[in-house]
Amino acid sequence: MSVFRIELRRTVAPWVPVAMLVVSLGLLLFSRGPWSHGSAAWNETWLTAVRWPRYLLVLMWPIIVGAAAIQGMRDARAGVVELFGSTPRPAGQRAAMLGLALGLAAAVGYLVLVAAGVGQVVAKGGLFTTAWVTQLVLGVLSVLAGVALGLGVGRLLPYPITAPALAVLVLAGGLFTQVSGVNGVASNAVALLGIGQVAPHGPFDLPKPAVEIGQLAWLLGIAAAGIVLLLARSARIRVLALLPVGAGLAVALPLFPASSAENYVPDEAAAALVCDGPVCVTRLHEDWLSTVVGPGKEVLQRLEKLPQHPTRVVESTEPYRDNKVGPRDPSRVLLQKDNYVLSDKSGPRLTMTLLSGAGTTQCHAASYGGERNDREDAARWVMAQWLAGSYSPPSSYVAPQAWTDSAWAALKAVPEPEQTARVAAARQLELTCTGDPLKVLMEGAR
Incomplete structure (x- = not known):
């Protein structure tokens, strides 16, 4: 020593x-x-x-x-x-x-x-x-x-x-x-x-x-x-x-x-699901369940207006990345804890965020910009407002208001069944990351 x-x-x-x-x-x-x-x-x-x-x-x-x-x-x-x-x-x-x-x-x-x-x-x-x-x-x-x-x-x-x-x-x-x-x-x-x-x-x-x-x-x-x-x-x-x-x-x-x-x-221990009814998060984020269970159940209830609507809200175990790819499972609304869009949100704000795109995750990265991405953002905003039952214009950094105003007016100008069909068709485009959902909301699926 x-x-x-x-x-x-x-x-x-x-x-x-x-x-x-x-x-x-x-x-x-x-x-x-x-x-x-x-x-x-x-x-x-x-x-x-x-x-x-x-x-x-x-x-x-x-x-x-x-x-x-x-x-x-x-x-x-x-x-x-x-x-x-x-x-x-x-x-x-x-x-x-x-x-x-x-x-x-x-x-x-x-x-x-x-x-x-x-x-x-x-x-x-x-x-x-x-x-x-x-x-x-x-x-x-x-x-x-x-x-x-x-x-x-x-x-x-x-x-x-x-x-x-x-x-x-x-x-x-x-x-x-x-x-x-x-x-x-x-x-x-x-x-x-x-x-x-x-x-x-x-x-x-x-x-x-x-x-x-x-x-x-x-x-x-x-x-x-x-x-x-x-x-x-x-x-x-x-x-x-x-x-x-x-x-x-x-x-x-x-x-x-x-x-x-x-x-x-996969880390099966961390990814194991902890559920409250149809709303599930991973064991890693078990303390998050109390925050998402209320908004999650409300989202599922509102999405029942659409055909082939999702039946579960589930946290995704895929790492959050800027690039999104389809197709996605239409029976689930996916949560991503590390998605900055969900950061620090709860209650009605979280509900509206999950309703964006009629319960789908966006196909583009918000940081990329460009007309195509702006059109998708506008479509996702209008779909959420339609499901919520009323329209309020978005902030400039969320989506271009001119497009959301036009899409909302065009959507509300058609009968209720046609509105439902347009939102369902736009949701399908978001699930597969194809097409122009804003055009579908304004003109219908052709």
């Missing part, structure tokens, strides 16, 4: 967790970066509190590897390699104390980051499942592998340029693998070999067990290679460090899916 305390005191180990936390917590708390994902944010569930620190390893790993490399070259830079080699104490024991000090410090920094997220999740009553355990193991193993690799490379190449060059190389490689996982620049296997986890698709997905096993084998290979480099005394033995790396790749690559779309499986 005295040797261990000396290593802690005389190395950069105490500063490693400080640097890790400054970088990661600074980004998580004060920046709206790629981790601002609504229900998939780092402080929403136990799982996301563990997954986002893994994502941020792309920034923490260069700190870990670079600091370990500085310590790995310590003996050579001090000129005591031959002296220590002549002592009876095994080299492994000396290396173990150094590795333990750095590894423990880095692991503590990582676990403090995870605990910061978990603490917020517990405080707000976020969802608890056991899926986070494997992700935590992989995150801690990534940290320890970085320590082992840095120490080994520092012992192998004891030059002043080694630590900064290694940190830059690790950062560049990590960023490349993450970017390639998003836009498909490289193969899916390259993205999964990166030390920082690819950003989750949403709050209702889990990495496939095969992906986690492959990453476990790869990280163990990196850690073993670093240990071999740290303990090796000859060039011949150092070459053996390639063996665990090759073994890790041999296990991981066949397990990794060919496509990034196959990296995840």
